[in-house]
Amino acid sequence: MKLNTKSRYAVMALADMAVFSNDNAVSLRDISLRQGISLLYLEQIFLRLKKNNIVKSVRGINGGYILVKSPKELKISDILIALDQKVKTIGCKKDSKKSCNGKSTKCITHNFWDELDIHINSFFENKKLSDLLKNREARI
């Protein structure tokens, strides 16, 4: 039950942007240096964030990325969705005819896993990027 590093780094990088952009574009190079995340990896991550309209890019010298929404409005769930990090704790699809074990009826645990997914997703839905910035003791 782990979150993958792409999602983790995405949240981290966006939090970095929220702190350090002063209405300027933030370059991946700066994020990389501040957060200790590989620049090449960040590029891959931001590609997806851009495609999902979470950031927009500014090319050329002094370029970088800008948050499309304000941190107060950016839900963490949006970030995870952008990185395909579905919170689907088990493989069984709600609408699929096949259940988890190949039978036609849903197994006894099905509803339980559904509840779990809802429980986790609601956490991400209700958290905004700005929530991460409150009460931070450590320097970023």
Add this chain to the structure above:
Amino acid sequence: MKLNTKSRYAVMALADMAVFSNDNAVSLRDISLRQGISLLYLEQIFLRLKKNNIVKSVRGINGGYILVKSPKELKISDILIALDQKVKTIGCKKDSKKSCNGKSTKCITHNFWDELDIHINSFFENKKLSDLLKNREARI
């Protein structure tokens, strides 16, 4: 963010036991047939459940496994712990000196992931095996 199949099958198999044991031991063969889970895989799973005192075994003919606690008392979290399925959504250890990115201070997202873990764990802590059996429409 997926749960592994060992944990999933463990919950499923224990739910099966709760339904079908009438104070008798339930054999893995029966569980395997009813739930469509590989017998060999079940053996591996029950080894761990036994080591963690969630089931006890009865050997020989008419043998099988018996739940140590009643379904009302068996927390789902106990099952997951038995299968090493820690809900530790990211690798950074709370007490470790190293943070997730190798720096000495905790990163800005650290507390957030901690909160997430607590949120998920509380779900598993508060659910009992018996909760899965309520309101089941589908035959097991």
Add this chain to the structure above:
DNA sequence: AAAAACTTGACTATTTTAGTCGGGTATATA
């Protein structure tokens, strides 16, 4: 004695993950 059923460690194929590489394109500034 035989059959049912648990015991255990080792082994392997597949999938996922994390991360890199190479070769682009756009733009600000000197």
Add this chain to the structure above:
DNA sequence: TATATACCCGACTAAAATAGTCAAGTTTTT
């Protein structure tokens, strides 16, 4: 207009995790 900076994007790979099998037992009831 040259050049450095920084985004763009698909393909690739090594390592780890996962899912599941296999072999060779032991114990107990009938």
